[in-house]
Amino acid sequence: MSTVEQSPLGRATAYADRYDPSLLFPMPRAPKRADIGVGATLPFMGADLWTAFELSWLNPRGKPQVAIAHFTVPCESPNIIESKSLKLYLNSFNQQVFDSIDVVKQCLRRDISEALWRGVEPVGSVGVRVMLPADWAAEQVHTLDGLSLDRLDVECTECQPAPELLQADHSLPLVQEVLVSDLLKSNCLVTGQPDWASVRIAYTGAPIDQAGLLRYLVSFRQHNEFHEQCVERIYTDLMTRCRPTKLSVLARYTRRGGIDINPWRTSHPQQPPLNGRLARQ
Secondary structure, eight states, X not given: OOOGGGXXXXXXXXXXXXXXXXXXXXXXXXXXXXXXXXOSSOSOEEEEEEEXXXXXXXXXXXXXXXXXXXXXXXXXXXEEEOHHHHHHHHHTTTTOBOSOHHHHHXXXXXXXXXXXXXXXXXXXXXXXXXXXXXXXXXXXOBOOOSEEGGXXXXXXXXXXXXXXXXXXXXXXXXXXXXXXXXXXXXXXXXXXXXXXXXXXXXXXXXXXXXXXXXXXXXTTTTOBOOHHHHHHHHHHHHHHHHOOSEEEEEEEEOOBTTEEEEEEEESSOOOOOOOOOBTTO
């Protein structure tokens, strides 16, 4: 089993100058899911939406091509890909000649899917969309829709996840709410570098105490976990403490190394959210 200690994260690394899919480093989701009580049968659906802003290769005449790549990683995949290894893998395209953009997309889909399902029979594949400069005008900056929790003047004293701050009033009628905050911060599990995010929580259920929810989100401020793991922890804590009938949690993290990671988890089938960047992404 691959472990985070074996990954290239936090180590000095030589950059490959030729295409090398072996650079991808998968890590199993199961151990961190076990920490929050999630077993083989997942209590959620969803995906991790990745954006890679630094993709380049050479055409058959040796002329550099540049693109933005969007990846949709199903949360059912047994592995995640450590983000620095993805950066190293993408950089290995820089001096490689590819006949066409279609060949680039085929390589990306094949290699990343293999790493995500390494060790088991694949039951899916990663979604890949590659955008050339002619398409970049369509990449608009968005804001998360919903009522901002950040308007609340609350006292924040917790700096590690504190699910006891989450409350819902089950004596009141059910509501449908979308709540957002730009104050989510966690730290890299290995390097301790800060990871900044905006979060959107949509639910149907007993009204959730908004002040407590904001304090709970702020309590991740000194917590060390990968993006995907933080979102699954938030989802699980909300389900356990507030018991909504429907729930979805999306976090859009700022990019590092030219890559942003945006995990989304939901209790019910629906279209994935738009993978549109926010102003600070």
